[in-house]
Amino acid sequence: MPKTLVIVESPAKAKTIEKYLGKGYVVESSIGHIRDLPRSAAEIPERFKSQAWARLGLNPDEDFRALYVVAPEKRAHVAKLKKLAADADEVVLATDDDREGESIAWHLLQELKPKVPVRRMVFHEITKEAILKAIQSPRTIDEHLVEAQEARRALDRLYGYEVSPVLWRKVAPKLSAGRVQSVATRMLVERERERMRFVSATWWDIEARLTTQASERFPANLLEVDGVRLAGGKDFDALTGQLKRGANVLLLNEADATALAAALTGQPYRVLSAEEKPFTQRPYPPFITSTLQQEGGRKLGFSASRTMRAAQRLYEQGFITYMRTDSTNLSAEATEAARDQARKLYGPAFVPAAPRVYAKKAKNAQEAHEAIRPAGASFRTPDSVRGELGGSSDEWRLYDLIWKRTVASQMSDARGRRLQVRLEGRSGDGRTALLGANGRTIDFPGFLRAYVEGSDDPEAQLGDREVTLPPLNPGDTVNGDAFKAAGHATQPPARYTEASLVQALEAAGIGRPSTYASILTTIQDRGYAMKKGQALVPTWTAFATSALLEGHFGRLVDYDFTARMEEDLDDIAGGRQQRAPYLRGFYYGEGGGLGLKGLIASNMEAIDPRVVATIEIPKLAGSGIELRVGRYGPYLARGEQKANLPDDLAPDELTFEKAEELFNRPSGERPLGADPDTGLTVVARAGRFGPYVTLGEENPPVKTASLFPGDDLTTINLDRALELLSLPRLVGESEGEEVWALNGKFGPYLKRGNDSRSLANHDQLFTVTLDEAEELFRQPRYGAKRAAAGPLKRYEYADRSAIELRSGRFGPYLTDGERNATLRRDETPESLTDADARSILEERGKEPKKKPGKAPAKAKAKPAAKPTKAAGSNAKPKAGTAKPAAKNAARKATAKAAAASPAWADLRAHLGVLGEQERTLVTATRDAGRKVEDVAPELGLDIKKAKGMALQASKKLNQAYRAAQGDA
Numbered sequence: 011m012p013k014t015l016v017i018v019e020s021p022a023k024a025k026t027i028e029k030y031l032g033k034g035y036v037v038e039s040s041i042g043h044i045r046d047l048p049r050s051a052a053e054i055p056e057r058f059k060s061q062a063w064a065r066l067g068l069n070p071d072e073d074f075r076a077l078y079v080v081a082p083e084k085r086a087h088v089a090k091l092k093k094l095a096a097d098a099d100e101v102v103l104a105t106d107d108d109r110e111g112e113s114i115a116w117h118l119l120q121e122l123k124p125k126v127p128v129r130r131m132v133f134h135e136i137t138k139e140a141i142l143k144a145i146q147s148p149r150t151i152d153e154h155l156v157e158a159q160e161a162r163r164a165l166d167r168l169y170g171y172e173v174s175p176v177l178w179r180k181v182a183p184k185l186s187a188g189r190v191q192s193v194a195t196r197m198l199v200e201r202e203r204e205r206m207r208f209v210s211a212t213w214w215d216i217e218a219r220l221t222t223q224a225s226e227r228f229p230a231n232l233l234e235v236d237g238v239r240l241a242g243g244k245d246f247d248a249l250t251g252q253l254k255r256g257a258n259v260l261l262l263n264e265a266d267a268t269a270l271a272a273a274l275t276g277q278p279y280r281v282l283s284a285e286e287k288p289f290t291q292r293p294y295p296p297f298i299t300s301t302l303q304q305e306g307g308r309k310l311g312f313s314a315s316r317t318m319r320a321a322q323r324l325y326e327q328g329f330i331t332y333m334r335t336d337s338t339n340l341s342a343e344a345t346e347a348a349r350d351q352a353r354k355l356y357g358p359a360f361v362p363a364a365p366r367v368y369a370k371k372a373k374n375a376q377e378a379h380e381a382i383r384p385a386g387a388s389f390r391t392p393d394s395v396r397g398e399l400g401g402s403s404d405e406w407r408l409y410d411l412i413w414k415r416t417v418a419s420q421m422s423d424a425r426g427r428r429l430q431v432r433l434e435g436r437s438g439d440g441r442t443a444l445l446g447a448n449g450r451t452i453d454f455p456g457f458l459r460a461y462v463e464g465s466d467d468p469e470a471q472l473g474d475r476e477v478t479l480p481p482l483n484p485g486d487t488v489n490g491d492a493f494k495a496a497g498h499a500t501q502p503p504a505r506y507t508e509a510s511l512v513q514a515l516e517a518a519g520i521g522r523p524s525t526y527a528s529i530l531t532t533i534q535d536r537g538y539a540m541k542k543g544q545a546l547v548p549t550w551t552a553f554a555t556s557a558l559l560e561g562h563f564g565r566l567v568d569y570d571f572t573a574r575m576e577e578d579l580d581d582i583a584g585g586r587q588q589r590a591p592y593l594r595g596f597y598y599g600e601g602g603g604l605g606l607k608g609l610i611a612s613n614m615e616a617i618d619p620r621v622v623a624t625i626e627i628p629k630l631a632g633s634g635i636e637l638r639v640g641r642y643g644p645y646l647a648r649g650e651q652k653a654n655l656p657d658d659l660a661p662d663e664l665t666f667e668k669a670e671e672l673f674n675r676p677s678g679e680r681p682l683g684a685d686p687d688t689g690l691t692v693v694a695r696a697g698r699f700g701p702y703v704t705l706g707e708e709n710p711p712v713k714t715a716s717l718f719p720g721d722d723l724t725t726i727n728l729d730r731a732l733e734l735l736s737l738p739r740l741v742g743e744s745e746g747e748e749v750w751a752l753n754g755k756f757g758p759y760l761k762r763g764n765d766s767r768s769l770a771n772h773d774q775l776f777t778v779t780l781d782e783a784e785e786l787f788r789q790p791r792y793g794a795k796r797a798a799a800g801p802l803k804r805y806e807y808a809d810r811s812a813i814e815l816r817s818g819r820f821g822p823y824l825t826d827g828e829r830n831a832t833l834r835r836d837e838t839p840e841s842l843t844d845a846d847a848r849s850i851l852e853e854r855g856k857e858p859k860k861k862p863g864k865a866p867a868k869a870k871a872k873p874a875a876k877p878t879k880a881a882g883s884n885a886k887p888k889a890g891t892a893k894p895a896a897k898n899a900a901r902k903a904t905a906k907a908a909a910a911s912p913a914w915a916d917l918r919a920h921l922g923v924l925g926e927q928e929r930t931l932v933t934a935t936r937d938a939g940r941k942v943e944d945v946a947p948e949l950g951l952d953i954k955k956a957k958g959m960a961l962q963a964s965k966k967l968n969q970a971y972r973a974a975q976g977d978a
Contacts, residue, residue, distance in 0.1 A: 015098035016131070016145075017091065017118055019105050021852055022326035022845070023136065025809060027104070030138045031145065036094060040105070041852055044088050045078045045117055047167055053079050066171055070597055073590035074164050080121065083829070083856050088121060095124045102148065107132035108334055109583065110524060112152055113159035119151065135385040136328040158583035164593055165189055165575065172610055173559075173566065180619045181554050182641055186536055189572065190521040190529050192559055195538045196567045197514055198506055198548040199556040205662035207628050208502035209251030213241045214267035218445055219492040220279065220433070226480035227491070230433065234444040235260055235270070243500045251500070267495035274443055274493040279435035281486040282444075287430075290423040293457035295338040295368040296381035296416050299523030300516045302333070302408075304509035305415070305463065307544065310407055314508045314527040315834070320404040321382070323845055329395065329409055331383050334524040336516075338368040340419070341380055343387045348420040351389050355417075356459055362422050383416040384409070403843065418461035426452040429479050435490065449479030502662065505545035519573035547660045550625060550637070550644035558622045562613040565604060629665045637664070646672060654696065681707070683728035685735075688712070692731045694723055703731040710930040710951075716753065718772040733776065742780035749783050751775045755941065762787060802839060805847045813847045815839055829855030917967045928963040931956060 014035050018024050021039040028037035047067030048054045058064040058077060069075045080088050095101055101124045105111035115130055129148035133140045166189055173187035216232040232240060241259040246252065253261060262270065297305070299318075306317030321333035331344075340348070345365045353361045368381075384390060392410040399406035429449040437443055452458070482488075506514065512526045521529060530546075533539045538552040548556075559567045581587035595603020623639040630637070635648045637655075646653045646669055653672040655664075680694045682703070690706045701723040704711035715734040717723060738752040747763045751774070758769040760783050767786040769778060801814035802822065813826050822839045824831045824847055831854040833839070837846065924932065931951070935942055946956035 014100045016102045030141045045080045074593045095122045101128045104131040109159040112155035116156045135331040154585045157589045161589040180617045196556045205502040211246040211251040211500045214262040220488045230445045230447040233446045271493040271495045273437035273439045279433040282432045284482045285430045296419045307509035314530045318527040320408045414461040418457040421457035424456040424458045425454040507544045553625045554639040714934045805844045831855040932963045
């Protein structure tokens with residue numbers, strides 16, 4: 011029987027499609043991209059390593075020819091696909107119908123090199139009808155789409171690999187730059203700068219409660235007094251907090267407003283006008299990727315990545331159409347399905363006579379399939395799929411949202427009336443007052459019966475809540491029962507949320523639907539933004555990075571320039587522009603292009619790291635206080651005085667008062683008393699790497715100790731400080747070796763020779779007995795103990811091996827015995843489902859690193875006879891004969907041997923061989939179990955110098971110890 015191999019991207023999609031195609035078809039997944047540009051030097055093939063361009067993975071001199079490699083974790087799977095292709099009579103590439111999917115199909119063709127016919131199959135929903143129709147209508151690979159995707163990949167690589175090193179040198183290590191990422195970061199920074207410049211202003215207005223002759227009560231507001239309008243928020247300058255120049259308004263303070271409210275109370279008011287105007291509101295268009303992410307955040311509280319993961323699973327299981335699209339179009343059958351469902355659920359009056367057609371919403375829309383909608387020619391209601399998806403799962407909640415939005419998009423307009431009333435009267439002190447009341451009545455809810463954007467109350471809301479006013483006609487008289495003064499303050503521009511940032515990027519034509527979720531994740535993972543509630547707050551690192559890029563590489567973060575890059579990629583996708591000339595312009599500047607390479611070369615030396623790292627704070631202007639972003643974090647500087655900034659302090663919250671508080675906080679340095687044994691002062695201090703106490707006030711101190719998680723620097727007393735400084739504690743002697751209780755980087759632990767065991771909590775450092783310690787040492791080490799404890803949870807599957815959730819040293823992780831994967835940022839072990847576990851392992855799974863084994867023993871070769879110099883010969887040993895690798899290995903071995911040390915307790919007796927500075931550094935690190943780089947700044951030492959000093963000190967101590975052993 012003929013056999014057709016169908017290759018899709020994901021295993022979940024493969025499973026769904028295979029049941030539709032039946033016999034004669036083998037459906038396999040590529041598990042995303044099978045190859046890409048090298049991620050590191052280790053992945054560069056040996057024959058290319060000598061090439062200067064290999065680092066980029068692109069050869070600029072050969073029209074940016076890409077160096078594609080199969081990642082190590084994909085090699086076994088690619089071999090499997092090659093075998094399946096060799097056994098097939100036909101290969102069908104059924105990856106997604108967009109640039110990314112077209113590129114995956116092309117890479118499969120290039121790597122597998124099938125010797126049988128190859129077809130390209132595309133579909134936008136995974137239903138039986140759609141799959142069978144697609145398999146009968148194949149096409150060839152669209153080379154233009156592939157070119158566009160390859161151009162995008164090259165752009166991102168050139169941008170990231172060329173600009174990121176500038177940030178490393180001038181701002182801080184491990185930062186990254188990106189074509190869309192850096193622009194998104196700039197948007198966050200610019201909004202925060204507006205908030206930092208903002209000066210709040212206060213104003214007062216008066217709220218009224220009026221009663222008609224028929225005893226019906228309704229609200230109103232005071233608009234004017236003696237013909238002068240009351241001031242409101244829009245009348246103030248955001249930068250100064252003052253009234254705008256030329257504003258002819260009445261600004262009330264609290265006392266004036268309270269007095270006026272009292273004078274207006276109890277007076278009669280006459281209706282001057284009552285204007286009623288009808289309104290209609292059209293339904294919202296069906297979801298595209300960006301609006302789905304926005305509403306997922308507003309209505310469900312999902313991050314963009316969480317929304318897209320749920321949508322991906324819905325698509326793969328055949329519940330919705332393709333979820334990466336910027337087209338609001340619905341097919342004829344989908345339009346009819348939505349209209350039919352609305353008719354059945356709400357009645358004929360809720361469905362307009364003609365179908366609704368929506369124009370494309372996104373600028374430069376290019377992934378124009380269909381809007382995101384329920385799959386199929388007839389829609390399944392949320393209740394009908396609740397059992398399959400789980401009523402509280404992310405997938406069901408998102409499907410419910412998509413279904414409502416799609417059905418509502420084909421429903422009738424909402425209709426209603428707006429009533430605007432103006433009333434006039436006099437206050438008790440004779441002033442003329444003009445009042446206003448506004449009402450809104452919904453006569454026919456239309457599509458609001460099914461869906462209201464950004465609200466979960468569809469019956470009663472249209473933007474804001476419906477307010478019904480009683481019947482009022484000109485000439486009617488009402489009574490002013492109650493007037494109340496109300497204070498207000500102007501508000502700074504709202505920070506971006508994930509939803510509103512996606513909206514802003516889309517409106518500017520920057521990025522594409524498939525990239526938004528990853529961009530939002532990247533700017534948070536890279537430390538450019540943190541979340542405060544739903545708001546994205548830029549970090550000080552983001553400020554420094556944006557300042558550098560804006561000042562020296564302005565076009566790279568220019569909104570219009572970035573949007574034009576998307577248009578250029580669209581032109582390549584449409585065959586209107588060629589990939590290679592465009593990249594030459596971008597990199598070399600040909601044809602008036604950007605010329606990235608020359609731009610970096612000409613600007614690198616002009617960038618002053620101190621200028622870039624110094625952030626202007628409007629509220630600190632003239633104070634002499636500067637904010638700087640250092641290699642180890644942001645800090646305030648005033649002359650020689652410095653203060654670290656708390657991690658959770660938002661930039662717009664930094665005021666002069668807050669700066670003074672940070673400079674003068676008692677936790678900065680607080681003497682606690684004298685140590686009774688040495689007479690030295692014990693001091694509590696706040697360090698860059700956390701709070702600690704010291705023995706001795708001099709710099710460097712005699713000894714330091716970090717505070718434990720439960721300690722508070724502002725309340726710690728002398729007794730507790732001395733207890734901390736007593737560590738490490740000698741617990742006793744076991745099996746001829748001392749047992750020490752120490753506090754280390756990963757928590758409290760016991761050490762006996764080269765063996766160690768973790769303690770359950772910090773308190774045990776002071777209480778653990780020798781018997782308890784010996785019992786711990788009798789137990790397996792951490793790794794063996796963890797394996798013996800078994801998995802936290804086990805997920806079983808019919809088509810693959812089980813996946814286990816285990817507890818690891820750095821948190822929970824998933825494993826199937828062959829690959830391991832950590833959980834994503836917003837997922838917890840408690841909320842993890844079978845589908846989540848599977849998708850995480852497929853997406854993030856990597857083979858565990860193998861521990862290096864011992865090299866097989868070799869017979870010792872006799873040393874060669876030392877060559878003797880021939881008489882009269884002037885020959886000299888050839889310099890540089892040792893290979894660099896051998897030299898490095900020898901150097902590392904020497905350092906490792908020097909660092910290897912007997913028990914610290916044995917070495918302490920030999921501290922006299924060290925200089926004062928060396929002794930202080932070694933005791934500060936060894937006693938507290940801290941790293942040299944953590945301690946060095948507190949001791950006023952350069953880190954590089956401190957590391958060298960620590961290495962030399964270790965050598966001296968070892969030599970002294972061994973000499974003493976030899977003497978003994």
